[in-house]
Amino acid sequence: MSEPALGQPVAAAAVVDRAPRRKSWLRRFVEHRSGLVGLVGVVIVLVAALFAPLLAPHDPAHQYFDGLTIEGDPLPPSSTYLFGTDTLGRDLLSRVLFGARVSLLVGVLANGAAVLIGLIVGVSAGYFRGWVEVVLMRLTDVMTAFPALILAIALAAILRPSLWIVALVIALVNWVWIARAVYAQVLSTARREFVEAAGALGARTPRILGRYILPQLVSTLMVFGTLGISSTVLLEASLSFLGVGVQPPTPSWGGIINESQSYFLNAPWLVIFPGAAILIASLSFNLLGEALRDSLDLAERR
């Protein structure tokens, strides 16, 4: 599939001609090996997050007396502490498992909010046109001029970081590309004959939106709903690493790495394990989202 020209709105799924091929997207997805790998990864991360209290061998907040060496350094992985301990003698495996809850929660929430905002903005701009379109699209242009991380840091500093604030901040920073894609798709969908016909037959706006426009967007939203989590998880990790994300003692993958920075050269497992967790989560959602995009995008020709 050729990449769309940069600087123009990205349409995740081109104008589709659904009728004959629709039923095979699931089959195409299953044939996509990387998508299955992604799915497995997502399931693993979800299980870790949901069942953390059951899976964790220790209490993530408990600072063990024997969790540090005599000099007060973290312990490397052993049979008692499978991932080793952190700078306060807490079991790293348990912290990583509980960190999955936080990081995943923030990632999913933030992406959900971003998709919602992007959907509203994109549909409003693409369907209602006029000054609404101009204002909203200029706004998205302005928002894209700010590097996401800088804006997120600034916002988080204003708003006193906490789990929910972080999710909100990430959503505020990430909605833009979703809005662009939705806008592009709504633009083309709203022009199509069946929508015009519905309007001519007397259907009012809410009905047109709900019955005709939104269903066309479903596959796009599915793709963004998964792909987006990949970047929101990364953003959360970066924010927590910089100290403006989820605050300690709540464990989050980026936060664990942040706390461990001064010891890291002597205790690399404190970076390797949470880092691997971030990678697995982000990669899995990425693969899943891309596989969804490929199998849903019927205009693609390999």
Add this chain to the structure above:
Amino acid sequence: MIPYLARRAVQAVGVLFGVSVITFLLAFLLPADPARMIAGRSATVATVENIRTQLGLDRPIHQQYVSYLGRLFQGDLGRSYAQRTDVNRIVKSRLAPTLQLALAGIFFELLIGVPAGIIAAIRRGTAVDQTVMTLAFVGVSAPQFVVGLLLIYFLAYLVPIFPLGGYGTWKHLVLPAIAVGLAGGGWYARVTRSAMVEVLRQDYVRTARAKGLLPNRVVFKHVLKNAVLPVVALIGLDIGVFMGGIVVVETVFGWPGIGQMIWQAIRLVDIPVIMGGVLVTALFVVVGNLVADLIYPVLDPRIRYT
């Protein structure tokens, strides 16, 4: 072409205006009292009020914005609260390191990404293709600070080839640039691959092969020239983004770039520096976008803008 250029320029200016508004609002909302910060801790209430009036901080918000805008047009970004210098000077001192890291980062992105993309395109559909693309995904999904920290661990600590961080010689530049390159290389690989796949399908490539040209020659002479377009556009975008500073990599390696400047300013609530930094960042992004958009017709004369 010219009308398009003019329109894009006007649009860019509009975006910059919007950026200044949002930046101003952000600074306005920051929970700090500039007057008190300048006055210092032991100042009396009267002194703080005096300073507040002097700085015009008690005027209504739109008036403050207008005078802010006026100062911007004169190139005055204000004075830092934390350091007693003009923001201009601070930003200027950060430009060189930021540019170095940006260029070096792009170099590694190209070095890692483009050959990978070419190989994947030539061997598309095979295991090589899948492996390369999966690696590209891994690169894109990996958190940059983890990559950076691991690079430090393996190449600066275990095997001390490179320094642990900081700024100075070319050796200090290598690891941060590789960190950037590994993460961004994935994008370049994918873009290169799809561009090449697109070109490889073209008829003139079939003609070249049918003429009997060696496959290598086909690739390098015909395909690459035309597939390079999206890569160049990506470079334009990247320069824009990188010149805004890559906070995370700069923090990990202690690289004195613009990103780190903004980050420290946020921690110190040094509002003028924050605003100046964010403005400069957005400026670079907008210019980068503009250049990327304008490069298309230069490289591909078939593209015509009304």
